[in-house]
Amino acid sequence: MTHDIALVPGDGIGPEVMADAIPLVERVAAAHGVDLAFTEYDWGSERYLETGAMAPEGFLGMLADHDAILLGAVGHPEVPDHVSLHGLLLPIRKRFDQSVCRRPSILFDGVESPLRGYDGGDIDFVVYRENTEGEYADVGGREHVGHAHEVAVQSAVFTRRGTERVVRAAFEAAADREGRLTSVTKSNAQAHSMPFWDEIVREVGAEYPEVSVESLLVDAAAMDLVRRPDAFDVIVASNLFGDVLTDIGAEVTGSMGLAPSANVDPGGEHPSMFEPVHGSAPDIAGDGVANPLATVLSASMLLAHRGEAVGDADASAAGETLWGAVEDQLADSSAPRTPDLGGDAGTASVLADLRDRV
Template sequence: MTNYRLGVLAGDGIGPEIVSATVHVFKTAAQKAGVDINWIDLPMGWEGIKQYNDPLPEETKEALKETHGWILGPHDSAAYPPEHKVKLNPSGALRHSLDLYANVRPAKTMPGIKSVVGEADLVIYRENTEGFYADRNMYSGHGEWQITEDVVVTSGVFTRKAAERIAHAAFKMAMQRRKKVTIVHKANVLRLSTGLFLRVCREVAEQYPEVTVDDYHIDAMAAHLVRRAKDFDIIVTENMYGDILSDLAGELVGSLGLAPSINSNDNLAMAQAAHGSAPDIAGLNIGNPTGIMLSTVMLMDWLAERHNDPKLKEMGQLVEQGLYQSLESGVKTKDLGGSASTSDFAEAISERISQAVLR
């Protein structure tokens, strides 16, 4: 049996509370499924600044290289000291330095959670390294220049390599689901940049003849999500459009605070909820851990496939099932209209995992 080493970066604000709750339920699931996991706490955010004067210490980055994957809690980089604000935030630094090119964000209706769009089950594949985000499209420096006090110029970077690999990731997942991919772009206006992205995705599509493919402009796609989210399966798009659409989709099916994601390349994966650190409620034990728990379920699925270990997938299924059962029975945190604390919610899930009958 493999001993898995998983990094735990609790982060800022509500991070320590929701990450601790997540590790608690996954320890229960690991025991139930018979999986050996070594959870390795590593400093990040304010804890990194206190210990090493760095929100993402080199010691942490080096330790991550020896793990099978890790959980990244939210960070409050807006509140860091000025000398740290000019750097990439911990999330961006990890995505950039480790080339975690795929940001995968599901949006799925959940039991006991009101959805604005009714039933929906889609996954957004966001290219994570290029596009119009100035902090991710340069080898050195930033892709923004202030020419005069009143004029700013920004750059966007689009390459065939980046488009090809996110497209392949999206189409491979489509083959495991409903075999439908939607490409989102703005090639009618940004003809060279997003035009290249669209063209390369269409070329990749030819290698997956069983998959139905369509494409929409980003503005139209936002409207289609609101009107008929249930019709979409896999959506693939560039960095900024993916960021916007995934936040929209998360809110439409319940709440951005529930939205999970992983960031990955072919060898590494990082679980990271889509929401922020909520410093206003830090330390109150009322933060909702659903997003980071479901992100860790995604991490287990990714690891299960990579290491051909069905017990990891079983772990994720135990947590997901226990979480959904808890929500459906009315065990909810304050943000969802319930009265359960963060730790109460985790304990309710753990109890359901312990009582589950393995197939």
């Protein structure tokens, strides 16, 4: 079968990394007998600067016919972040009910953590982030704009359906891993939404007696991700808290350039989206030194997801091959490394080395 993938390179380093990485992904897929068909869409901030819109009218309908989406990056120094996010990334997540964001944080062999005393494999956790509501719900507004008494209201929205879906996904993951789940809230300060979250964690947790549950306030969780990252297995958190904690997770495991993610529709009715979380990195865009490994790992997650979704063992195997090639390269001290990992190699050199490993 053919897996129909929408490719949105986006902004900054996104297009240059995608241009170099996609041939590797296609090569590995073909070697496993997997047919990938990429359709590229040149949407993003450059389009916004030219036309006033990040993507054309009806772009969500265009994406709906694809099996999955691979996104490069979103963001530009001349475009406010709320404009770029609400013009492309967030509408995709919400329209396609991608309510579960899964972000692994792994200290790979051969990668140095900025934290003292941790070796490869010592840090290995995954964050399940609620992805379509919570603090990022587009509910609120501004009144009396331009006056001294101007007011802005931003309301968080937590539904039982949305909260339970991500909490259940996290418990399922914990049951398959080491059986430990950490729920992160701010229940002492947010007296309605976070106790509601805690209640659902307890309700769902009763169905998973084999999983031990720890509850942490977000400030304590942020501290502990630096103080004891090896103590975490599966973390579940709201949209905002999950966003912040996953950036910390990427840094303590070596680099944002190693951080992949999956935005998943758990019902399987819509395409899920996969993206590196390093952002558009405009300061190095065009220099050819961006780390492509987060993109390769995101493509690996895409293939694994497609394999599971349609029972395509070959797609799953292709995803494992990509992931294994990254692991082998990072463990090899003689392999090329981009500057974020302490080396001086460029994007193309890293990908050429990966091609020799698959």
